[in-house]
Amino acid sequence: MTFGGVLLLLILLSSLVPGVLIFFVAEQRRRLRTVLNMSGAVIKLLLVVVLLEGVREGLFFQLSFNVLPGLAFVLHADALSILFIALSAVLWLVTTIYAIGYLENSPNRSRFFGFFSLCVFTTTGIALAGNLFTFLIFYELLTLATYPLVVHRGTAPSLRAGRQYLIYTLGGGVALLIGVVGLNLLAGSQPFTPGGYLGVLAGQHDTELKILFVLMILGFGVKSALVPLHGWLPQAMVAPAPVSALLHAVAVVKAGAFGIVRLVQDVFGTGLLIYLDLLLVVLLLASVTIVYGSLRALMQTDIKRRLAFSTVSQVSYITLGVTLAGPIGFIGGLAHLVHQGLMKITLFFCAGNFAETLGVHRIDQLNGIGRRMPWTMAAFTVGALGMIGLPPMAGFISKWYLAQGALEVGQQWVIGVLILSSLLNMMYFLPVLYRAWFKPPMEQWPQERLKTRWETHLSLLLPPLFTALLALLAGLLAGMSTSPLAWAELITLRNYAL
Amino acid sequence: MDLSLHPHWAVWCIVVPLLASGLAVLVPRWGKTVGVVGALLTLLAVGGATLHLLAHGPQRIEIGGWGAPLGIQLQLTGPALMMLWMTALVSVPITLYACDYFVTRSQQLRFWPLWLLLWATMNMLYLSADLFNLYITLELISLVAVVLVALAGPKAIRAAIRYLLMNLLGSLCFLLAVALMYGAYGMLDIKMLAEQVEATPLTGLALALMSIGLLLKSALFPLHIWLPPAHAGAPAPVSAVLSALVVKASFYLMLLLWLTLYSSLVTHGLTTLIGVLGIGAILWGSVQALRAARLKQLVAYSTVAQLGYIGLAITLIDVAAWQPVLTFMIAHACAKGAMFLAAGNFQRAAGHDRMALISTALRALPVSVFAFALAGVSLIGLPPSGGFLAKWLLLSAALDSGRWLIALALVGSGLLTALYIFRVLERAMRPGANLQPVGRVSPLMEWSAFGLGLLAILLGFAGVGITQIVAEWPV
Incomplete structure (x- = not known):
């Protein structure tokens, strides 16, 4: 096994091993569990940094063995893997800190953190998967690892949400499985290749390719919450806040979006998809989702549900960028994969803080909360303004590139979608900000916890501040060589061989 | 010493659990020990059989030196080996489990000899090369399995009897088919038969009877009605054996016959x-x-x-x-x-x-x-x-x-x-x-x-x- 292969394996093990060990940690041994959690997260981050530098140098990391004759399990790290894995490594660390504070004194913590680590293990596997077969394995494992987190509280509503989650995701998994098996029969088990590897089949198996592509988009569409496959996402809001944060920012919806990127760019290739007349369909679907998600968000009165529908809308920016099929739009979509993660996790952390500290769940309870919890609300504001796409926030960068990309390929109407969506974003975020900062607070918060030195527990306060800062910097310093945007440009350069 | 050279690993796969079963009857106190050691040694024998297959390919062993069509023959093939592995991999954990599961003395006394005998019979079925031998093993498996179900006590008796009757019916169908085949071709060895079989109505009837009998034992819908009460009512390790292993034996046999003997008629x-x-x-x-x-x-x-x-x-x-x-x-x-x-x-x-x-x-x-x-x-x-x-x-x-x-x-x-x-x-x-x-x-x-x-x-x-x-x- 090469050094590169060992590195990939270590990165996977850095979340698998702590995850398995944590299951055996007795409930009250808080410190041991924290040590396991944190050491896993930190080791992983360090390993990812090594990997990142290697990939930037142009090194190629790979590990593969045969599961069946002619069917390989492949891990590899290309520039696209790095984008996703770096996001998950950073946000896992932050979310772990947050979750430790959030779940203090609640039951079943070992079970929770065990599955939490397994969830990150599978996300990492998705990032490192080198072919569709491997991707499928981790994609399905992700469903299994997240289910216990969604139903963690075990109440009737959460079990119901869990059932719905399973029906959607396992159903999507079936569509994906048929697609993967079918492509495997048509073209063999090939690694992800920039520009796709199915182009040679054009003209021979058009019908099969069309069917298989639609099936796989359905499979990825469920997790990335493409309308009308998004129904599970708002339901899954019954999960504890750190889970929602992780589900929305890195794990589940991103896995779906990442799958679409891989499918369009590295399996079919945009050229073949344009030839098959399929790209426009997905582009339309993404546009509908963007507008529909925003409209539904506008109608919600619950903070977490509003954020959930906002996710439905925002994740489809990634799909939009990829299906525009031009390099600039692609940059925008990829950059948004990171930007949306940073902004949305900030928002969910803040929503969790409001609920945990003051018992505030609904938007009409937010009046004047900016005075009681100024730091949290400041982080929330950064996230919200970023989502709207106000310059120079990260969200603006994404939207700018997406709009340029739309012009580049001559799909002017997409700009209309972007503007409409930004308007709707304003309509559902600005009133929230106004209430929080300018309206007088209620006499009593719904369920206020004992006052602490800071506005809330420190391990709840620091994570959103940190991610808000990152979201801010991702926009302000987008021109620097270490920004998500620069990395998206690097991927695009390599993919389009410009 | 090259372990793969030992010619009789396949025979040991049957003999080891059989001997252990006998020992468990003779010295009931040692039931658990005999069970666990027997299980591990059987696993070892299956490992040996694997080495032999990998090194020398499929194997036919004539028991007592009598060749077909008169003597009993065993054959070790790839699929048979997989079934041996399946049985061994599942049986070892079940054996360990059973050590702590059966608490009453009378249950222990009956479980260990029967269980080891069942294992030996299943291995025998996978290695058998002629129809009559297959019938014997099939019948034995059913009988032993029924007694094991009845270990659960009086409440399982009804299920056990239903199980017995349905399986006897299946065995009967199978026996009839064997008789038809013997009458038509005068031989029972599968390999030799496969070269002789013609698509006559009589052979067709034998195929039908054999398949119905085996499907009954395999509990394929709608012939499954005996299964749920028996599998749900038996003691847990027995349920595990029945559901995991016993129903597979008859399915395997059906597949074997379809793919060899009757491939022209299927x-x-x-x-x-x-x-x-x-x-x-x-x-x-x-x-x-x-x-x-x-x-x-x-x-x-x-x-x-x-x-x-x-x-x-x-x-x-x-x-x-x-x-x-x-x-x-x-x-x-x-x-x-x-x-x-x-x-x-x-x-x-x-x-x-x-x-x-x-x-x-x-x-x-x-x-x-x-x-x-x-x-x-x-x-x-x-x-x-x-x-x-x-x-x-x-x-x-x-x-x-x-x-x-x-x-x-x-x-x-x-x-x-x-x-x-x-x-x-x-x-x-x-x-x-x-x-x-x-x-x-x-x-x-x-x-x-x-x-x-x-x-x-x-x-x-x-x-x-x-x-x-x-x-x-x-x-």
């Missing part, structure tokens, strides 16, 4: 019929599992559904032959074994297995819940697991030959399975009061269930090995 219509029955089994078994009021009933009906999956696989034998079916059988054996052992743990801890009240027991035994979950993952066919590998192979075969309906049935059945598996698992997530344990569940009982569940997952990485052995040395 038509598309016949396999389609089996496929339709398979779909019926999947639907009926899953619905009943979803409605079951008791956990062990749920697991037993899951077996009915999963046997239907084998029925579906049979429609693909013209393009895929042994490999997917064998992979599926091994994966299902590990998973179902783990499930029944875990269910036995919950039942022991709670004193019952009613679904409505099972969640306290589930919460108290997390290791068993994990065992159940791992097994469930394989049954649903989610990666990485043996069940997924089998599904992948079957789905590839179905899509490659353009049988979309079969492909849809394959994946659809996975979703149905998920529904009833999570019906159990979500009960482990409910908060509530702590369990007041009724019976003791030892760590060995928990971890042997877990080990078996883990095996079902690890099988997902053994595809290359299975393919090699089955593809290189088919019957």
Whole structure:
């Protein structure tokens, strides 16, 4: 096994091993569990940094063995893997800190953190998967690892949400499985290749390719919450806040979006998809989702549900960028994969803080909360303004590139979608900000916890501040060589061989 | 010393458990020790047989030096070896489990000799090369299995008797077919017969009788009615043996006969019929599992559904032959074994297995819940697991030959399975009061269930090995 292969394996093990060990940690041994959690997260981050530098140098990391004759399990790290894995490594660390504070004194913590680590293990596997077969394995494992987190509280509503989650995701998994098996029969088990590897089949198996592509988009569409496959996402809001944060920012919806990127760019290739007349369909679907998600968000009165529908809308920016099929739009979509993660996790952390500290769940309870919890609300504001796409926030960068990309390929109407969506974003975020900062607070918060030195527990306060800062910097310093945007440009350069 | 040179590993696979069974009768005090040592030595013999097959290819052994058509012959082929492995891998954890499960003296006295005898007979069936020998082993398996079911006490007697009657009927059909074949061709050796068989109406009748008999024993829908009460009513380790191993023996035999003896007579219509029955089994078994009021009933009906999956696989034998079916059988054996052992743990801890009240027991035994979950993952066919590998192979075969309906049935059945598996698992997530344990569940009982569940997952990485052995040395 090469050094590169060992590195990939270590990165996977850095979340698998702590995850398995944590299951055996007795409930009250808080410190041991924290040590396991944190050491896993930190080791992983360090390993990812090594990997990142290697990939930037142009090194190629790979590990593969045969599961069946002619069917390989492949891990590899290309520039696209790095984008996703770096996001998950950073946000896992932050979310772990947050979750430790959030779940203090609640039951079943070992079970929770065990599955939490397994969830990150599978996300990492998705990032490192080198072919569709491997991707499928981790994609399905992700469903299994997240289910216990969604139903963690075990109440009737959460079990119901869990059932719905399973029906959607396992159903999507079936569509994906048929697609993967079918492509495997048509073209063999090939690694992800920039520009796709199915182009040679054009003209021979058009019908099969069309069917298989639609099936796989359905499979990825469920997790990335493409309308009308998004129904599970708002339901899954019954999960504890750190889970929602992780589900929305890195794990589940991103896995779906990442799958679409891989499918369009590295399996079919945009050229073949344009030839098959399929790209426009997905582009339309993404546009509908963007507008529909925003409209539904506008109608919600619950903070977490509003954020959930906002996710439905925002994740489809990634799909939009990829299906525009031009390099600039692609940059925008990829950059948004990171930007949306940073902004949305900030928002969910803040929503969790409001609920945990003051018992505030609904938007009409937010009046004047900016005075009681100024730091949290400041982080929330950064996230919200970023989502709207106000310059120079990260969200603006994404939207700018997406709009340029739309012009580049001559799909002017997409700009209309972007503007409409930004308007709707304003309509559902600005009133929230106004209430929080300018309206007088209620006499009593719904369920206020004992006052602490800071506005809330420190391990709840620091994570959103940190991610808000990152979201801010991702926009302000987008021109620097270490920004998500620069990395998206690097991927695009390599993919389009410009 | 080159172990692969020893010529009689295959014989030891039968003799070791047989001797152990005899010893357990003679010295009942040593039951547990004899059981565990016997199990490990049998595993060793199967390992030896594998080395022999890898080094020297398929093997025929004449017992007592008498050749066919007069003497008894054994044959070791790739598929037979896989079945030996399946039996050994599942039997070792079950044996360990049984050490702590049976608490009363009278149960222990009867369990160990019978169980080891059953194991020897199953291995004998896989290695047998002639029809009469196969009939004998088939009959023995049924009889021993019935007595094992009756170990559960008076409440299981009805189920045991129903089991006995249905299986006797199956044996009778099989015996009739054997007689017809002997009358027509004057020989019983499968290999020699296969060269002689002609598509006459008489042979057709023999095929029909044989298939009905074997399907009865394999409990393929709608011939399954004896299975749920017997499998749900037996003691947990026995349920595991019956569901994981015993029903597979007759299915294996049917496949063997179809692919060798009757390959010229097995038509598309016949396999389609089996496929339709398979779909019926999947639907009926899953619905009943979803409605079951008791956990062990749920697991037993899951077996009915999963046997239907084998029925579906049979429609693909013209393009895929042994490999997917064998992979599926091994994966299902590990998973179902783990499930029944875990269910036995919950039942022991709670004193019952009613679904409505099972969640306290589930919460108290997390290791068993994990065992159940791992097994469930394989049954649903989610990666990485043996069940997924089998599904992948079957789905590839179905899509490659353009049988979309079969492909849809394959994946659809996975979703149905998920529904009833999570019906159990979500009960482990409910908060509530702590369990007041009724019976003791030892760590060995928990971890042997877990080990078996883990095996079902690890099988997902053994595809290359299975393919090699089955593809290189088919019957």
